[in-house]
Amino acid sequence: MNATALAASRSGGSPSAAGAEVEARAIRRTFGDTTVLRGLDFRAPAGAFVAVVGRSGCGKSTLLRLIAGLDAPDGGSVTIAGRPLADASDQARVMFQEPRLLPWASVLANVEVGLGAERDAPGRRERALAALASVGLADRAADWPATLSGGQRQRVALARALVSRPRVLALDEPLGALDALTRIEMQRLLESAWLRDGFTAVLVTHDVAEAVALADRIVLIERGAIALDVGVPLARPRHRGAAEFGRLEEAILARLLGDPAPEP
Amino acid sequence: MTDATAAPLERLRARPSPGRPFGWRLSGAYGWIAPALLVALWQAGSSLGFIADTVLPSPASVVAAAWRLTRSGELASNIGVSFLRAMAGLAVGGAIGLVFGFANGLSKVSEGLSDSTLQMVRNIPHLALIPLVIVWFGIDEGAKLFLVSLGVFFPVYVNTLHGVRSVDPQLIEMAKSYGMPRAALFRRVILPGALPSIFVGLRYALGVMWLTLIVAETIAAQSGVGYMAMQAREFMMTDVVVLSILIYALLGKLADVATRLLEGFCLPWHPAYRRA
Ligand SMILES: Nc1ncnc2c1ncn2[C@@H]1O[C@H](COP(=O)(O)OP(=O)(O)OP(=O)(O)O)[C@@H](O)[C@H]1O
Ligand SMILES: [Mg+2]
Numbered sequence: 001m002n003a004t005a006l007a008a009s010r011s012g013g014s015p016s017a018a019g020a021e022v023e024a025r026a027i028r029r030t031f032g033d034t035t036v037l038r039g040l041d042f043r044a045p046a047g048a049f050v051a052v053v054g055r056s057g058c059g060k061s062t063l064l065r066l067i068a069g070l071d072a073p074d075g076g077s078v079t080i081a082g083r084p085l086a087d088a089s090d091q092a093r094v095m096f097q098e099p100r101l102l103p104w105a106s107v108l109a110n111v112e113v114g115l116g117a118e119r120d121a122p123g124r125r126e127r128a129l130a131a132l133a134s135v136g137l138a139d140r141a142a143d144w145p146a147t148l149s150g151g152q153r154q155r156v157a158l159a160r161a162l163v164s165r166p167r168v169l170a171l172d173e174p175l176g177a178l179d180a181l182t183r184i185e186m187q188r189l190l191e192s193a194w195l196r197d198g199f200t201a202v203l204v205t206h207d208v209a210e211a212v213a214l215a216d217r218i219v220l221i222e223r224g225a226i227a228l229d230v231g232v233p234l235a236r237p238r239h240r241g242a243a244e245f246g247r248l249e250e251a252i253l254a255r256l257l258g259d260p261a262p263e264p
Numbered sequence: 265m266t267d268a269t270a271a272p273l274e275r276l277r278a279r280p281s282p283g284r285p286f287g288w289r290l291s292g293a294y295g296w297i298a299p300a301l302l303v304a305l306w307q308a309g310s311s312l313g314f315i316a317d318t319v320l321p322s323p324a325s326v327v328a329a330a331w332r333l334t335r336s337g338e339l340a341s342n343i344g345v346s347f348l349r350a351m352a353g354l355a356v357g358g359a360i361g362l363v364f365g366f367a368n369g370l371s372k373v374s375e376g377l378s379d380s381t382l383q384m385v386r387n388i389p390h391l392a393l394i395p396l397v398i399v400w401f402g403i404d405e406g407a408k409l410f411l412v413s414l415g416v417f418f419p420v421y422v423n424t425l426h427g428v429r430s431v432d433p434q435l436i437e438m439a440k441s442y443g444m445p446r447a448a449l450f451r452r453v454i455l456p457g458a459l460p461s462i463f464v465g466l467r468y469a470l471g472v473m474w475l476t477l478i479v480a481e482t483i484a485a486q487s488g489v490g491y492m493a494m495q496a497r498e499f500m501m502t503d504v505v506v507l508s509i510l511i512y513a514l515l516g517k518l519a520d521v522a523t524r525l526l527e528g529f530c531l532p533w534h535p536a537y538r539r540a
Binding site for chain 1: 434435437438439440441442443444448452453456457459531532533534535
């Protein structure tokens with residue numbers, strides 16, 4: 001199934017909240033003597049869910065930070081919906097590996113931070129509450145973040161990232177620190193939010209099963225460039241036990257580890 | 265004084281830890297037994313003639329002195345004068361310390377211009393300036409204000425700077441990625457993040473404040489609790505001397521309690537202050 005058809009088949013999301021295409025062209029990023037990304041081309045079609053995998057230190061986070069506008073490339077360009085990143089920064093949101101909640105603000109106030117430029121608009125409380133409710137934490141609105149569990153904190157971070165209805169959501173191993181069960185719950189939550197809102201998702205993960213479970217496409221970064229770009233032709237909801245699921249996971253894992261294995 | 269401004273977070277760690285959850289309550293309940301016993305022994309020693317009144321007056325005579333001075337109004341006016349001096353010095357020195365702490369924590373330029381100079385001045389014990397200060401200001405209020413402000417400045421400055429610098433850079437990056445403007449970034453991220461450290465600075469500052477005031481008032485003053493003690497010494501009224509010492513202790517304790525309340529009010533989110 002192609003991503004445009006997928007996005008079109010979704011219901012609920014308002015037109016302005018639909019995903020935007022993310023494109024990185026020939027980007028280079030160098031830290032001192034080490035070149036991390038050397039002329040990398042990356043494209044996520046509007047409304048697609050793209051997972052980025054690769055060995056530790058290959059530059060996944062670096063790429064994501066460039067896409068999210070947290071860092072500037074040494075060469076090349078990043079565009080969102082065809083516009084340079086500088087003009088589109090309010091359309092992309094980032095979810096980090098750590099929840100990064102303000103410890104001195106209530107859960108609700110933390111979600112309100114996510115409204116960005118609309119933080120003073122009327123109805124912000126209602127919007128923040130609705131976002132909290134969508135991650136199942138409406139009853140914790142008045143609590144301090146310190147009183148939440150790790151998984152709950154990451155759910156608040158998800159609500160904060162989604163409350164402004166971004167067109168692009170960049171995620172840097174957001175579930176890496178969670179236990180296996182919570183992680184699967186969070187994956188479902190993330191998938192349903194994506195199906196509901198239709199944003200473009202770029203997920204960096206070191207968990208290949210997670211990539212196969214969530215993504216339309218999986219790209220692999222190696223030696224500063226995209227070494228592999230495969231579609232995931234599985235219908236949703238996906239089942240981890242399915243034979244096709246296992247085969248795909250196996251193939252990508254083998255490629256990651258550098259084992260001689262048939263190309264998927 | 266140098267050690268009072270270094271090691272800023274030590275005091276926070278000294279709070280009751282989850283490892284000994286009853287530590288605070290126990291010391292609250294039983295903490296008074298030892299002092300009460302000590303006062304009883306002291307009174308007994310004086311009454312039985314073991315302790316000469318000229319060396320250490322009995323608790324009863326200290327209480328009597330307190331009553332005498334309260335009725336004459338002397339006590340209240342001296343405490344009032346000392347209290348105002350302390351607060352004025354705290355306000356002036358603390359405000360300057362806060363301004364420099366924030367400026368140098370936020371701006372590399374400001375830090376480059378002033379930090380090394382301030383660190384150099386910090387190594388001068390401020391009480392060593394008393395002779396010079398008397399030359400400058402005489403024994404006016406200016407002298408006390410200057411000394412207390414100077415003493416209070418450094419702990420507030422150092423801990424504010426430390427607090428601003430130690431705000432989690434990940435939170436700052438998060439706030440920037442959500443497009444938070446600079447003013448909001450300061451108000452919602454940097455200030456609250458630095459606040460626990462600023463309170464540590466305030467606690468040290470209060471200690472320095474009373475110490476400076478005691479020394480300044482005993483050497484160069486014509487009113488205040490320290491002056492009252494020096495006067496009494498000339499007439500060998502040891503009961504008033506002891507009373508003055510106790511009043512200083514009481515004022516110090518009061519300041520500490522006030523800070524604790526303020527901390528609880530300003531840092532309700534902080535695990536160390538959160539009430540169950
Ligand atoms: N700010 C920086 N300064 C210097 N080097 C950096 C910086 N950020 C990243 N690097 C280097 O760039 C390389 C890629 O880092 P990056 O964080 O993108 O890896 P990653 O693929 O996300 O790894 P992981 O899976 O472990 O998170 C690493 O070698 C890292 O040391
Ligand atoms: Mg990374």
